Amino acid sequence: MKKKYQVVGIGNAMVDILSHAQDDFLAENGITKGVMQLIDTARASELYGKMGPAEEVSGGSAANTIAGIAALGGRTAYVGKVRDDQLGAIFAHDLRAQGADYDTPLAPASAEAETGRCMVLVTPDGERTLNTYLGVSEQLTPADIDPDLMAATEWIYLEGYRFDGPESHEAFAKAIDACKAAGGRVALTLSDPFCVERHRDAFRQMIRDHVDLLFCNVHEMQAMYQADDLETSMRMAAAEVDIVVCTASEKGAYVLNGGGMEHANAIPTDIVDATGAGDLFASGFLYGLTHGYDMLTCARMGCVAAAEVISHIGARPERDLKELFREHGLI
Amino acid sequence: MKKKYQVVGIGNAMVDILSHAQDDFLAENGITKGVMQLIDTARASELYGKMGPAEEVSGGSAANTIAGIAALGGRTAYVGKVRDDQLGAIFAHDLRAQGADYDTPLAPASAEAETGRCMVLVTPDGERTLNTYLGVSEQLTPADIDPDLMAATEWIYLEGYRFDGPESHEAFAKAIDACKAAGGRVALTLSDPFCVERHRDAFRQMIRDHVDLLFCNVHEMQAMYQADDLETSMRMAAAEVDIVVCTASEKGAYVLNGGGMEHANAIPTDIVDATGAGDLFASGFLYGLTHGYDMLTCARMGCVAAAEVISHIGARPERDLKELFREHGLI
Numbered sequence: 001m002k003k004k005y006q007v008v009g010i011g012n013a014m015v016d017i018l019s020h021a022q023d024d025f026l027a028e029n030g031i032t033k034g035v036m037q038l039i040d041t042a043r044a045s046e047l048y049g050k051m052g053p054a055e056e057v058s059g060g061s062a063a064n065t066i067a068g069i070a071a072l073g074g075r076t077a078y079v080g081k082v083r084d085d086q087l088g089a090i091f092a093h094d095l096r097a098q099g100a101d102y103d104t105p106l107a108p109a110s111a112e113a114e115t116g117r118c119m120v121l122v123t124p125d126g127e128r129t130l131n132t133y134l135g136v137s138e139q140l141t142p143a144d145i146d147p148d149l150m151a152a153t154e155w156i157y158l159e160g161y162r163f164d165g166p167e168s169h170e171a172f173a174k175a176i177d178a179c180k181a182a183g184g185r186v187a188l189t190l191s192d193p194f195c196v197e198r199h200r201d202a203f204r205q206m207i208r209d210h211v212d213l214l215f216c217n218v219h220e221m222q223a224m225y226q227a228d229d230l231e232t233s234m235r236m237a238a239a240e241v242d243i244v245v246c247t248a249s250e251k252g253a254y255v256l257n258g259g260g261m262e263h264a265n266a267i268p269t270d271i272v273d274a275t276g277a278g279d280l281f282a283s284g285f286l287y288g289l290t291h292g293y294d295m296l297t298c299a300r301m302g303c304v305a306a307a308e309v310i311s312h313i314g315a316r317p318e319r320d321l322k323e324l325f326r327e328h329g330l331i
Numbered sequence: 332m333k334k335k336y337q338v339v340g341i342g343n344a345m346v347d348i349l350s351h352a353q354d355d356f357l358a359e360n361g362i363t364k365g366v367m368q369l370i371d372t373a374r375a376s377e378l379y380g381k382m383g384p385a386e387e388v389s390g391g392s393a394a395n396t397i398a399g400i401a402a403l404g405g406r407t408a409y410v411g412k413v414r415d416d417q418l419g420a421i422f423a424h425d426l427r428a429q430g431a432d433y434d435t436p437l438a439p440a441s442a443e444a445e446t447g448r449c450m451v452l453v454t455p456d457g458e459r460t461l462n463t464y465l466g467v468s469e470q471l472t473p474a475d476i477d478p479d480l481m482a483a484t485e486w487i488y489l490e491g492y493r494f495d496g497p498e499s500h501e502a503f504a505k506a507i508d509a510c511k512a513a514g515g516r517v518a519l520t521l522s523d524p525f526c527v528e529r530h531r532d533a534f535r536q537m538i539r540d541h542v543d544l545l546f547c548n549v550h551e552m553q554a555m556y557q558a559d560d561l562e563t564s565m566r567m568a569a570a571e572v573d574i575v576v577c578t579a580s581e582k583g584a585y586v587l588n589g590g591g592m593e594h595a596n597a598i599p600t601d602i603v604d605a606t607g608a609g610d611l612f613a614s615g616f617l618y619g620l621t622h623g624y625d626m627l628t629c630a631r632m633g634c635v636a637a638a639e640v641i642s643h644i645g646a647r648p649e650r651d652l653k654e655l656f657r658e659h660g661l662i
Contacts, residue, residue: 020649053398053425053647056387067384086417086445094384114417316384318351 003184004152005101006075006290010145010175011062011159012137013080013104014116015087016275018313019054021121026129033123036130036192038164044133047119056087057314058094059118060137061191062159064276064315068283068305070099071317072325074290077101077149079175080162081140084108087115094316104144107136126271126310138165142174150175151182154290155213157282158206160191160220163199176210187213189282190220197223213243213289215282221246230254231261245299247281247306253299264299267307267328276315280305284321288330297330304328334515335483336432337406337621341476341506342393342490343468344411344435345449346418347606349644350385352452357460364454367461367523369495375464378450387418388645389425390449391468392522393490395607395646399614399636401430402648403656405621408432408480410506411493412471415439418446425647435475438467457602457641469496473505481506482513485621486544488613489537491522491551494530507541518544520613521551528554544574544620546613552577561585562592576630578612578637584630595630598638598659607646611636615652619661628661635659 026033029050039047058067066078078095082088084106095102107113116135120128140162150156156179162168176186188203188211190196196203203224207214214237218230225233230246234256237244244256252266284305288298304324308317325331357364360381370378389398397409409426413419415437426433438444447466451459471493481487487510493499507517519534519542521527527534534555538545545568549561556564561577565587568575575587583597615636619629635655639648656662 048424051424051428053389053428054421055645056421058384090385090387093379093382097382097384314386 003154004075005077006153007066007069007155007157007286008077008079008149008153009062009066009157009159010079010172011060011162012116012134013063013082013091014060014118014132014137015091016057016059016118016120016315017048017054018057018120018122018273018275019051021052021123023123026121026123031121031129031131033129034127035194036132036161039131039133041133044117044119044131047131051119055313056090057316058091059315061161061189061279062157063095064279065157065282065286066100067095067098067316068280068321069287072283072287072321074287077153079104079140079144079149081107081136081144082115083111083113083136085115087117091115098316104140107139111136113139120275122273122275122313126274128273128275134165140171141167142170145171145174145178147174147178150178150184153179153184155185155187155286157187157286158189160189160195160203163195163202169202172206180210185212186210187215187286189215189278190224193219193223196220200224207237208240211241213245214241215245215278217247217249217278234261243295245285247278252303253281255295255299257295262296262299264296264303267303269307269311271310273313274310276309277306279315280309280317300328301325301330304330334485335406336408337484338397338400338486338488338617339408339410339480339484340393340397340488340490341410341503342391342493343447343465344394344413344422345391345447345463345468346422347388347390347449347451347646348379348385349388349451349453349604349606350382352383352454354454357452357454362452362460362462364460365458366525367463367492370462370464372464375448375450375462378462382450382452386644387421388647389422390606390646392492392520392610393488394426395610396488396613396617397431398426398429398647399611399652400618403614403618403652405618408484410435410471410475410480412438412467412475413446414442414444414467416446418448422446429647435471438470442467444470451606453604453606453644457605459604459606465496471502472498473501476502476505476509478505478509481509481515484510484515486516486518486617488518488617489520491520491526491534494526494533500533503537511541516543517541518546518617520546520609521555524550524554527551531555538568539571542572544576545572546576546609548578548580548609565592574626576616578609583634584612586626586630588626593627593630595627595634598634600638600642602641604644605641607640608637610646611640611648631659632656632661635661
């Protein structure tokens with residue numbers, strides 16, 4: 001039976017506030033470059049006051065991935081919480097306008113926390129540094145997980161960042177149970193090395209017990225398995241999950257699925273803004289996987305989608321990804 | 332005595348919602364290409380529901396001009412009304428972060444209308460079509476005009492769009508009186524040909540009685556003076572105001588100030604998004620004027636600033652405008 005959805009993503013619903021910044025600005029404000037830091041309301045307000053002029057674009061890691069699959073014509077939906085406010089309306093519009101279903105109950109306008117936002121500081125080298133105010137996105141509870149939706153998809157795609165905040169494990173457990181009971185499969189992205197540090201045991205248990213496809217980059221893989229080299233880490237992961245996919249920036253991506261390691265080259269690109277590179281890699285890979293392509297082609301699709309998104313400001317695709325797949329002879 | 336500000340702008344405070352659209356989309360939705368249409372809440376909601384994924388960037392015609400002057404290091408302030416809501420906070424942040432002062436009293440969060448927004452549809456040719464929900468921006472009243480601020484600036488810059496809505500004429504009159512009484516001068520931009528049609532008599536009277544510098548493009552000039560050719564229109568305008576500046580897209584800009592007509596060439600650029608071209612032209616021109624440059628150099632500065640802003644999405648400068656002026660040998 002054909003399922004209604006190919007991929008349903010669950011994550012922290014965010015609007016990105018993108019601004020250019022010098023390396024000095026990061027240093028002066030005690031911000032670690034290239035990673036994601038969680039910040040509270042006071043710090044968010046302080047930092048925003050110091051930041052330069054910005055632009056606002058819908059973001060959220062898993063939401064970017066779902067938007068990318070939708071842009072490719074895949075059947076997708078997203079679960080993540082926003083408030084009934086202007087940024088929440090922007091987030092919902094952008095996902096739906098891209099063709100994804102999105103019906104998570106809104107936090108009421110009276111909620112103290114607002115729609116989550118991520119202040120993205122893009123340095124001249126194109127690297128992005130994330131300062132995340134979770135807002136109501138961390139209030140996603142099991143009650144927000146619709147078992148029928150989880151049963152109606154081939155894959156659920158879980159965002160590691162969503163491990164931060166109360167009831168996140170319970171919400172993921174409910175989603176996994178409903179998905180697996182209906183014959184669906186589970187993908188997880190590790191999201192960020194510090195996120196792995198915070199939740200290593202919980203990640204490890206979920207990977208062993210439930211995950212069929214693991215996405216990560218080399219830093220996250222190292223944080224997770226703490227082995228000396230990438231291949232050892234990947235083989236440790238592959239002992240626990242069917243498909244292990246590790247991205248390696250300009251070195252492309254590695255896939256381990258049963259036999260030998262496969263490798264896809266990165267697409268050479270001028271990096272304008274690295275925001276969303278991993279997210280869009282996952283879009284391309286999952287699109288390929290749910291359309292019957294082999295692992296290497298899936299990884300190549302991931303690399304093409306990632307290259308598109310780092311060539312401009314913002315973490316959602318701007319060019320026609322399917323056209324790019326055609327140009328690269330992938331479809 | 333050196334005044335605190337060189338330019339204070341008054342206009343409709345707006346956040347732009349920018350999206351790519353095909354020409355078919357405009358036709359199907361009864362939208363006239365290349366101009367500004369005023370829309371109510373219901374139409375705004377309908378159109379937003381149909382639009383593709385978007386990005387949000389602070390806009391507002393005069394606010395863009397002020398942001399451009401601030402980016403150049405000019406001393407500027409802005410007057411325009413937003414609500415105490417998320418989009419209002421974004422608008423205020425972006426202006427202040429650029430270096431402009433901005434202290435117009437907020438409409439309360441309880442106000443029925445929200446912060447104004449402009450849905451900008453960018454077609455593949457780079458042309459922009461504006462659908463404006465004025466929101467609280469049209470509620471700017473004489474009470475919001477601080478006479479001390481108007482007395483503290485060399486120039487006030489009035490946005491033609493701000494003629495739409497109640498009490499706008501009274502607010503402009505109060506600003507003009509305070510500015511002129513303190514020896515300041517008045518610049519006006521005609522904004523849009525349909526805006527000229529709506530307010531021709533009021534524009535004409537203000538031009539005759541108060542305006543020292545008139546900005547417009549060829550379509551607005553034609554709508555205003557209804558002469559057969561550009562030069563006749565410009566001479567009609569020049570009989571009433573000291574400096575007449577008319578932009579002509581790829582043909583550059585014309586200036587009439589007493590003697591003969593001067594002409595600055597446009598800077599050849601691939602047009603990504605024409606939003607803000609006229610606004611940033613005014614930034615460059617006013618920067619030059621308030622820094623003692625001759626008319627032709629002012630017009631060239633306008634052309635360089637306009638070329639920068641049409642080379643990317645959004646109506647605020649992204650590159651260092653002063654550096655561009657240097658590259659073009661203007662400073």
